[in-house]
Amino acid sequence: MxxxxxxxxxxxxxPGGSSRKEEAMSSCKERSGKNTKSWTPIVHLNVGFVVGVLFVLLTFLVFSQKAAISGLNVATTVAQxxxxxxxxxxxxxxxxxxxxxxxxxxxxxxxxxxxxxxxxxxxxxxxxxxxxxxxxxxxxxxxxxxxxxxxxxxxxxxxxxxxxxxxxxxxxxxxxxxxxxxxxxxxxxxxxxxxxxxxxxxxxxxxxxxxxxxxxxxxxxxxxxxxxxxxxxxxxxxxxxxxxxxxxxxxxxxxxxxxxxxxxxxxxxxxxxxxxxxxxxxxxxxxxxxxxxxxxxYALPRDAPASLVREPEKRPRLLLVHRGHSRRIMNEQEVLRAAEAAGFEAVAVDFRRDVTVDEQARTANSFDVLLGVHGAGLTNLVFLPPGGVLVQVVPYGRMDVIATLEFGLPAKEMGLRYIDYEVRAEESTLLEMLGPEHPAIKDPDSVHRSGWDKMTEFYLDKQSVRINITRFAPTLAQAFDCLRQQ
Known part of the structure; x- marks a missing residue:
């Protein structure tokens, strides 16, 4: 052919998963038995060698004959x-x-x-x-x-x-x-x-x-x-x-x-x-x-966040992603004031449809910290300067795994610091909407077992959050410390 x-x-x-480990183990199996002076292994070795040579010769003759008939191609790898x-x-x-x-x-x-x-x-x-x-x-x-x-x-x-x-x-x-x-x-x-x-x-x-x-x-x-x-x-x-x-x-x-x-x-x-x-x-x-x-x-000018070591009086900039529909931060202004109290210059930004990606890129790159509820707006982390910080507010409902896979792990791979804040039931609008006995509040695992559509309906589409500022303050302090350590 x-x-x-x-x-x-x-x-x-x-890469690096269990299949690779199993592959490595299978190719490096330990040989059992001891090295003795008995003649038996040598006899077996000689017999095996002769049989092996005969088998190889026979295979070569059969294979060569087929190749001569079918015009088989020989492939070799070459560098490009x-x-x-x-x-x-x-x-x-x-x-x-x-x-x-x-x-x-x-x-x-x-x-x-x-x-x-x-x-x-x-x-x-x-x-x-x-x-x-x-x-x-x-x-x-x-x-x-x-x-x-x-x-x-x-x-x-x-x-x-x-x-x-x-x-x-x-x-x-x-x-x-x-x-x-x-x-x-x-x-x-x-x-x-x-x-x-x-x-x-x-x-x-x-x-x-x-x-x-x-x-x-x-x-x-x-x-x-x-x-x-x-x-x-x-x-x-x-x-x-x-x-x-x-x-x-x-x-x-x-x-x-x-x-x-x-x-x-x-x-x-x-x-x-x-x-x-x-x-x-x-x-x-x-x-x-x-x-x-x-x-x-995008010719983004910043490849490092604000240095609080060189400029200790400088207030690092925090971008809060404003959401106008589901997963809103109901007390957004309180969160901004808490961020200011933590030492940030805090701004809420609405990345509307009429904002070009070029404008989004330049805006996001001008900040040191990106803060928001799990959602598409956090994708702007791709424009943050390396060493910047992503703070992801994880909605109620056992959403931590999804949040980590979609934003947490990539953030670390991008050279960013990553912090998550998991919302409790009392911080979710679902509690007031559904009541404490509803499965979405009482048993989030059962909702996940019901499938992606049910999980999306409750935890992504119907939910907004009212962040407990007292509980959230240490998260803001941690984000500030991440910048201070650089």
């Missing part, structure tokens, strides 16, 4: 150069295949479902895209067995309402559509829609995975978008231009056959805003690299 097919299906475990961004190191590799006729050709399809959220295909070689049909073809130079994959090009592979992209290795060149546009740069195909429009999902579902997929190319990459939402590329134009020097192509209704040397189909979400360096194609990138990229493309 003139191309190599590689499938990666390590699902559901992050890549462009690197500031402060980032990449090592990429490709596969060069030696065909039965003696001429070298390239052709790989790597299917990846690592992590369980997403599915992607990396297609390398003579790659042709029938845009209107959402079909990607790998064209061999000789006859080949056909292989086919169906990929959802959104980073959540179960997302409804998005068309799949077909990836196929063709049987031969005769079946390939003729190119109408040919590129010398790689491409990334991805979908919009889904949960985009929510600020957190814009980053977790598209922008962070797109950074992972394309940063290795240093801008020399073409984006191909399906299920286009025209407002979205305009809203994030600064980020897209930082990743690609070229205008994105709207695949919907495009009649061209566009040809590339390499195509990534779909986006790989690692875990929300987090990036696992071991999973990055082309070499390690981190969540910290992503926030550095944010400061670079």
């Amino acid at each position: 003139p191309s190599v097919l590689t499938t990666t299906t390590a699902i559901g475990t992050a 150069p890549s462009i690197k961004g500031p402060g980032e190191t990449f090592v990429t590799s490709g596969v060069q295949i030696q065909g039965s006729g003696g001429s070298a050709e390239k052709g790989t399809v790597v299917y990846n479902t690592k992590g369980g959220y997403s599915e992607t295909c990396e297609v390398d070689g003579d790659v042709r895209i029938n845009c209107s049909a959402l079909s990607v073809f790998l064209v061999p130079t000789a006859s080949s067995e056909r292989h086919e994959w169906s990929i959802l090009p959104y980073s959540r592979k179960t997302m409804p309402g998005i068309k799949n992209v077909t990836v196929a290795q063709l049987q031969g060149p005769a079946a390939a559509p003729a190119c109408t546009v040919t590129y010398g740069v790689p491409a990334v195909i991805f979908a919009l829609g889904g949960l985009t429009g929510n600020f957190w999902h814009d980053f977790s579902d598209v922008l962070v995975p797109l950074f992972v997929a394309s940063r290795r190319y240093g801008g020399e990459v073409q984006f191909l978008i399906t299920n286009m939402q025209p407002w979205w590329p305009e809203a994030y134009r600064t980020i897209l231009r930082g990743l690609s020097k070229y205008d994105a192509v709207d695949l919907d209704g495009d009649e061209h056959v566009r040809c590339f040397p390499h195509v990534t189909v779909g986006l790989h979400q690692h875990n929300g805003l987090s990036i696992f360096p071991e999973w990055v194609p082309g070499g390690p990138l981190s969540t910290h690299d992503f926030t550095r990229f944010m400061r670079e493309v």
